[in-house]
Amino acid sequence: MRRSAVAAALVASVVAQTTITDDASVASSKSFDYIIAGGGLTGLTVANKLSAAGKTVLVVEAGPNSEDVTSVNVATARGGITAAECNWKYDALGDDGSALGWQIDSGRCLGGSSSINGMVWFHPTKPEMDALKNLGNKGWDWNSLYPYMKAVEHNHLPNDAQRADGANVDQGLHGYSGPVNVSFPDAMRIPDAQRLYKAAMPLVFEGLKLSDDLSDRDNSAMASTSWTIWNDESSGTDVVRRSSAAHAFLYAEDQQRSTLTVLYNHKVLSVTFDSKIKATGIQFGPSDGGSIMTASAKKEVLLASGSLQTPPILERSGVGDADILEQFGIDALVDLPAVGRNLQDQPGTGASALVNDANATNTELIDNINLFAPVISLVNMDELFGSNSSAKGAALTKSINAKAQAAVDAGTMVSKKSAQAVFGAQANLIVRNKMPIAEVVGESYPSVMTSVFWPLLPFSRGHVHIASSDPFASPAITPRLLSDDFDVSVAISVAKKAQSMFTTEPFAPVISTAYVDLPEGASDDDWEAWYKKTAYAASHWLGSSSMLPREYGGVVNNKLQVYGTKNLRVIDASILPMPITSHTMPAAYAIAQKAADIILGKDKSVN
Numbered sequence: 242m243r244r245s246a247v248a249a250a251l252v253a254s255v256v257a258q259t260t261i262t263d264d265a266s267v268a269s270s271k272s273f274d275y276i277i278a279g280g281g282l283t284g285l286t287v288a289n290k291l292s293a294a295g296k297t298v299l300v301v302e303a304g305p306n307s308e309d310v311t312s313v314n315v316a317t318a319r320g321g322i323t324a325a326e327c328n329w330k331y332d333a334l335g336d337d338g339s340a341l342g343w344q345i346d347s348g349r350c351l352g353g354s355s356s357i358n359g360m361v362w363f364h365p366t367k368p369e370m371d372a373l374k375n376l377g378n379k380g381w382d383w384n385s386l387y388p389y390m391k392a393v394e395h396n397h398l399p400n401d402a403q404r405a406d407g408a409n410v411d412q413g414l415h416g417y418s419g420p421v422n423v424s425f426p427d428a429m430r431i432p433d434a435q436r437l438y439k440a441a442m443p444l445v446f447e448g449l450k451l452s453d454d455l456s457d458r459d460n461s462a463m464a465s466t467s468w469t470i471w472n473d474e475s476s477g478t479d480v481v482r483r484s485s486a487a488h489a490f491l492y493a494e495d496q497q498r499s500t501l502t503v504l505y506n507h508k509v510l511s512v513t514f515d516s517k518i519k520a521t522g523i524q525f526g527p528s529d530g531g532s533i534m535t536a537s538a539k540k541e542v543l544l545a546s547g548s549l550q551t552p553p554i555l556e557r558s559g560v561g562d563a564d565i566l567e568q569f570g571i572d573a574l575v576d577l578p579a580v581g582r583n584l585q586d587q588p589g590t591g592a593s594a595l596v597n598d599a600n601a602t603n604t605e606l607i608d609n610i611n612l613f614a615p616v617i618s619l620v621n622m623d624e625l626f627g628s629n630s631s632a633k634g635a636a637l638t639k640s641i642n643a644k645a646q647a648a649v650d651a652g653t654m655v656s657k658k659s660a661q662a663v664f665g666a667q668a669n670l671i672v673r674n675k676m677p678i679a680e681v682v683g684e685s686y687p688s689v690m691t692s693v694f695w696p697l698l699p700f701s702r703g704h705v706h707i708a709s710s711d712p713f714a715s716p717a718i719t720p721r722l723l724s725d726d727f728d729v730s731v732a733i734s735v736a737k738k739a740q741s742m743f744t745t746e747p748f749a750p751v752i753s754t755a756y757v758d759l760p761e762g763a764s765d766d767d768w769e770a771w772y773k774k775t776a777y778a779a780s781h782w783l784g785s786s787s788m789l790p791r792e793y794g795g796v797v798n799n800k801l802q803v804y805g806t807k808n809l810r811v812i813d814a815s816i817l818p819m820p821i822t823s824h825t826m827p828a829a830y831a832i833a834q835k836a837a838d839i840i841l842g843k844d845k846s847v848n
């Protein structure tokens with residue numbers, strides 16, 4: 242029980258308390274209506290909804306409880322979150338299986354990645370969500386997903402001082418009664434730098450315009466962003482607090498449930514099946530290894546371990562590519578080679594410029610506060626490629642077959658048909674809908690201006706698979722960032738333009754050295770080499786349990802059921818088959834709420 246006896250006694254009638262514990266006896270050999278693997282963003286949201294409907298639910302989370310961890314709770318302290326507190330820190334691997342030298346951040350505690358993430362909040366667009374339906378997923382489109390994005394949000398409108406420093410909200414687009422707080426920090430960060438970025442970006446990316454709100458866009462946009470935070474002024478110290486899925490759906494006083502049991506520090510190893518491949522429960526054990534226990538699910542097992550861990554659970558359970566499973570002595574109950582493929586993320590890096598001495602002490606310009614990305618620009622191909630845009634678009638459309646073949650050859654897509662469908666839909670968004678293809682973040686760090694950027698709709702794909710017969714072992718994650726030539730050309734262009742911003746007005750007068758990273762006049766080959774050397778994952782992993790028709794490389798159908806099985810669904814962000822042009826939280830919250838409605842039989846649109 243999470244509340245002390247004293248606290249509980251102070252409440253007149255404590256009817257329901259969620260059980261949150263690392264004592265496995267609450268789950269071992271016990272039975273629940275639903276078992277959820279993973280207590281991250283989607284797992285806790287679905288657990289909340291199902292337990293509210295009176296179902297008994299067990300959530301098993303590999304990481305610890307982070308309820309009292311200051312660096313998790315205080316938004317501006319996120320730089321201090323340690324691996325033990327909440328981060329898997331996986332090694333990124335190359336094609337030959339060797340470590341690439343950078344780590345993959347991924348939340349490993351209650352709340353999952355929502356407990357460590359950058360908290361940036363803005364919506365994806367209608368064409369992107371409608372593309373899900375066009376790919377064969379009945380009931381999945383903007384009209385069915387957007388209400389869930391609104392439902393989860395409690396937007397706190399900016400005050401006059403915040404507005405004067407760049408905050409703005411298109412009020413009709415947001416929700417005001419959900420559990421997740423969305424706000425601008427009070428006071429706003431680095432307002433002088435925000436003004437400079439907003440003035441400079443359109444000079445470098447011609448055609449880009451200042452927007453009211455990043456959620457309010459047909460395609461490209463530039464605005465100050467809001468975050469999943471709230472300004473806690475109660476202590477008088479103006480603390481900016483994180484509003485994670487755990488805060489919103491698990492810890493909140495008004496969200497307690499006697500029907501919900503959350504076991505942390507325990508890892509789900511596999512799903513158990515009966516002879517008809519109907520899921521009957523899970524095998525789990527202490528996260529650092531030990532004896533293996535079981536729990537049974539009267540209704541269903543729901544996988545919510547995220548894009549990097551849901552596929553390995555499927556593989557250990559006998560659902561995956563039979564050839565891969567065989568290498569580790571696992572019998573294939575369902576030969577489903579799409580499991581773990583189509584893995585994708587955006588390749589990020591940044592360019593920095595030194596601020597001159599006269600301006601370096603201005604905290605309205607540089608504040609050394611870690612609240613990522615005060616100004617965000619989403620740039621489309623016209624703004625990035627200028628007069629070369631239409632030629633680039635035509636070449637992209639023509640290259641889809643070759644891209645599909647290359648992905649099949651690299652083992653990242655299951656078939657040419659699958660890759661053509663997904664890449665074709667993506668190219669359509671880029672060329673026809675003019676969706677943004679690069680994100681540029683205006684930031685500052687001590688003594689430098691930094692613009693962080695990444696291609697937004699990359700075609701590069703990777704894979705994640707089990708790599709050991711030890712059920713407790715980490716999976717092998719092979720991101721293959723920037724393995725596609727279109728992605729590389731986007732990366733080079735955005736990097737060069739972002740860097741050039743610092744050499745021209747209005748930045749030039751506050752900058753002393755504009756080329757911290759590369760010499761002036763570096764060639765495209767130099768930029769490419771630099772980008773590849775410095776790139777890391779933007780942490781928006783998707784795709785590895787794609788929702789698509791089975792013949793198009795799907796792992797789950799439009800009801801999120803794993804092909805070839807019964808009573809088993811994937812309910813996390815890994816079901817999205819393509820990258821999206823917003824950060825992933827709003828879509829992930831929408832997936833989770835829709836999943837709960839599908840499971841409870843409330844969503845008829847998927848039938």
Ligand SMILES: Cc1cc2nc3c(=O)[nH]c(=O)nc-3n(C[C@H](O)[C@H](O)[C@H](O)COP(=O)(O)OP(=O)(O)OC[C@H]3O[C@@H](n4cnc5c(N)ncnc54)[C@H](O)[C@@H]3O)c2cc1C
Nearest residue numbers: 279281282283303353354358359360361509550814824826
């Ligand atoms: C560093 C970082 C920054 C980000 N910044 C932003 C941002 O600014 N804005 C935004 O919108 N999105 C951001 N994201 C992305 C967003 O947080 C994720 O897309 C979202 O949390 C995905 O939800 P999920 O439920 O699929 O996975 P997660 O929230 O990651 O949850 C998965 C959970 O499963 C657990 N788990 C894994 N394996 C097992 C197992 N075998 N057994 C039991 N439990 C297991 C994990 O520990 C984790 O708690 C960021 C992510 C990261 C990592």
Ligand SMILES: *[C@@H]1O[C@H](CO)[C@@H](O)[C@H](O)[C@H]1NC(C)=O
Nearest residue numbers: 420421422471483484488489
């Ligand atoms: C949301 O903000 C309110 C204050 O406005 C606070 O009391 C509440 O705890 C916050 N909830 C979450 C989930 O962040």
Ligand SMILES: *[C@@H]1O[C@H](CO)[C@@H](O)[C@H](O)[C@H]1NC(C)=O
Nearest residue numbers: 433437599600603606750751
């Ligand atoms: C930079 O410093 C100079 C000299 O103090 C000052 O005039 C100018 O306004 C400063 N620029 C910004 C953007 O703060």
Ligand SMILES: *[C@@H]1O[C@H](CO)[C@@H](O)[C@H](O)[C@H]1NC(C)=O
Nearest residue numbers: 625626627628629630734765
């Ligand atoms: C168009 O491409 C050519 C050749 O790569 C390049 O030199 C030129 O700068 C590009 N023009 C724009 C507007 O990006």
